[in-house]
Amino acid sequence: MTSSASDPVSLLTASHSAIDASSAQALLNAAIEAKSRAYCPYSRFRVGAAILACPANTPEVIGGASPKPVVVEAKLFTGVNVENASYPVGVCAERCAFGTAVAAGYPRIIAIAVSTDINPPASPCGMCRQFMREFVIGEDVCVAMMGRKAEETSITEGTIVKRFGELLPMSFGPEDLPSVKDSALVGE
Numbered sequence: 001m002t003s004s005a006s007d008p009v010s011l012l013t014a015s016h017s018a019i020d021a022s023s024a025q026a027l028l029n030a031a032i033e034a035k036s037r038a039y040c041p042y043s044r045f046r047v048g049a050a051i052l053a054c055p056a057n058t059p060e061v062i063g064g065a066s067p068k069p070v071v072v073e074a075k076l077f078t079g080v081n082v083e084n085a086s087y088p089v090g091v092c093a094e095r096c097a098f099g100t101a102v103a104a105g106y107p108r109i110i111a112i113a114v115s116t117d118i119n120p121p122a123s124p125c126g127m128c129r130q131f132m133r134e135f136v137i138g139e140d141v142c143v144a145m146m147g148r149k150a151e152e153t154s155i156t157e158g159t160i161v162k163r164f165g166e167l168l169p170m171s172f173g174p175e176d177l178p179s180v181k182d183s184a185l186v187g188e
């Protein structure tokens with residue numbers, strides 16, 4: 001057993017109070033299942049993404065002791081890589097999934113799973129990490145990266161789970177923009 005073989009369901013459920021074992025399992029399964037719909041006639045590199053997302057008005061702290069735990073129901077959204085004959089126009093599975101959640105009014109992301117056909121699993125590209133930074137609720141959000149082994153052997157053996165903050169340390173986000181800070185102050 002290596003550190004990459006930690007049980008992804010346990011890591012996901014420990015990362016956020018709104019994630020139970022069944023929703024964690026559903027997230028992982030959804031990423032694998034979505035991959036079958038990847039549109040990748042040029043690269044033949046299939047990617048499926050799944051995310052658990054909450055509505056825009058979900059508070060920063062969920063399940064805290066004060067004043068009382070907030071119950072939220074996270075929804076599952078999926079995405080695939082969508083390529084284009086004009087190659088740079090294509091979009092990654094992660095950004096496809098995030099855009100779908102935002103469009104549905106669920107822009108606060110609490111967990112991410114990505115499935116590819118390679119071992120070790122692929123990790124989200126740099127552009128997607130920055131895109132995610134806008135919507136993940138914090139650095140502790142788990143990113144489960146699933147390789148071929150996740151399907152051929154077991155999800156535990158074929159999945160690497162990292163915290164978002166590990167994938168994009170010292171990141172730049174909305175609160176770093178002076179204009180956003182100013183407007184927040186005006187709103188006080």
Ligand SMILES: [Zn+2]
Binds near residue numbers: 129
């Ligand atoms: Zn990407």
